[in-house]
Amino acid sequence: MQYPAPISKLIEGFMKLPGIGPKTASRLAFHVLNMKEDDVLEFAKALVNAKRDLTHCSVCYYITDKDPCLICDDSQRDRSVICVVEDSKDVMALEKMQEYRGQYHVLHGAISPMDGIGPEDIRMAELIKRLQDDTIKEVMVATNPSIEGEATAMYLSRMIKPTGIRVTRLAHGLPVGGDLEYADEVTLSRAVEGRREL
Structure with a gap:
């Protein structure tokens, strides 16, 4: 028996993370389903913001939200x-x-x-x-x-x-x-x- 498409896609998404196999991905997907909607939205927003707002320092190439990074600027x-x-x-x-x-x-x-x-x-x-x-x-x-x-x-x-x-x-x-x-x-x-x- 297959999971409904939204759960299958969520499981596939978790499996793209390093060290996450099918069983762990399934547990994470069902955990997300049991979370409050506000918490899920906050989690999704954190993922999107991390991808959008972070860049690499133009000096050392460390991940940062400011260029140059705090280390290079010190x-x-x-x-x-x-x-x-x-x-x-x-x-x-x-x-x-x-x-x-x-x-x-x-x-x-x-x-x-x-x-x-x-x-x-x-x-x-x-x-x-x-x-x-x-x-x-x-x-x-x-x-x-x-x-x-x-x-x-x-x-x-x-x-x-x-x-x-x-x-x-x-x-x-x-x-x-x-x-x-x-x-x-x-x-x-x-x-x-x-x-x-x-």
């Missing part, structure tokens, strides 16, 4: 260090530990030849352009400790080292195959403290 941050991450979620993970006070650059992905993603498909060119600023002394590579993250880190190292800018990598306190957003503050703090040359 004059108290160390402008000589740029931390390179794969995704905006990684910026939030690093900011939670409240120890890193430099700038960021969000690549929006990682090099993955198997998936047809090369350096030209992520914000690599924009990073290289930012490095022409003489105030940059260090690039801290904080890509995920995955095959794609390591490939991206090595590519960045080869591109940046000839410029004389110091290239460091987060220490291996992070699990291989894990994502920055799931690491706790202590692990991230140790990883930043123990970063090494590439």
Whole structure:
């Protein structure tokens, strides 16, 4: 037996989210049906507003509702260090530990030849352009400790080292195959403290 079309479409919509399979999508859809109409409308409005009102910072490409973002606009941050991450979620993970006070650059992905993603498909060119600023002394590579993250880190190292800018990598306190957003503050703090040359 099939669900009515509106429920089926709602289930399909939830299944497009990462980590949501058919059973979880069904539970979420029926939960929404049991919510008050005002709450459903507020939830829908939040989804639409997030998609409409958010953009990427023109400097670091972090997700923001103001350009430049609050991090790039903060004059108290160390402008000589740029931390390179794969995704905006990684910026939030690093900011939670409240120890890193430099700038960021969000690549929006990682090099993955198997998936047809090369350096030209992520914000690599924009990073290289930012490095022409003489105030940059260090690039801290904080890509995920995955095959794609390591490939991206090595590519960045080869591109940046000839410029004389110091290239460091987060220490291996992070699990291989894990994502920055799931690491706790202590692990991230140790990883930043123990970063090494590439």
